[in-house]
């Protein structure tokens with residue numbers, strides 16, 4: 001049986017790193033950990049895998065990590081960097097001859113239908129392959145891959161973002177406010193993966209100082225910052241972080 005783990009498929013903010021159009025100081029891009037695809041995560045369970053968000057680099061992320069099947073997909077919210085890879089699920093639909101089960105909040109299902117209308121209609125000529133999404137409301141307790149996830153929401157500017165806890169692991173992508181009800185679920189963690197987008201304040205994300213404060217208050221044994229911009233030089237920053245705080249990077253694997 002596979003040991004359950006979380007795989008950071010992407011640790012980058014919405015632009016990714018390196019960012020189109022920018023030049024970087026000598027050496028910055030020599031560190032593979034300074035190459036950040038858009039934020040996404042896979043949970044490898046005893047009986048199946050859950051994909052959390054579909055970044056524009058989904059195909060590259062999943063093939064890099066040798067992930068060939070997903071029992072279901074969880075969409076945290078419908079900003080472009082979290083849904084624009086959903087078309088890549090097409091090849092899995094063709095292989096399995098089944099729609100992909102996609103869990104999200106009810107208010108995000110219309111966005112997915114609008115972005116991918118062809119995934120929901122049957123009028124395709126013979127031989128044309130399309131993705132198929134079986135949209136479902138995400139339940140408070142999600143059983144998938146032999147894992148049990150406690151689902152809750154946090155705030156990201158004005159929109160809710162789906163977050164979850166599984167065993168001693170919790171994942172909070174895009175967030176700038178954790179409601180008290182969610183904070184109660186984030187006690188006693190081994191590992192918290194949480195947004196810390198950049199050094200300067202941001203209206204919709206925790207910036208570095210806020211993220212450090214929240215991480216220290218929640219007190220997970222280890223907190224990994226994710227959804228990272230090019231503000232962070234991985235090796236230099238990681239060496240100066242407070243105890244128990246680290247930077248996530250693409251390909252990081254965490255037991256859950």
Ligand SMILES: [Zn+2]
Nearest residue numbers: 077079156174
């Ligand atoms: Zn977002």
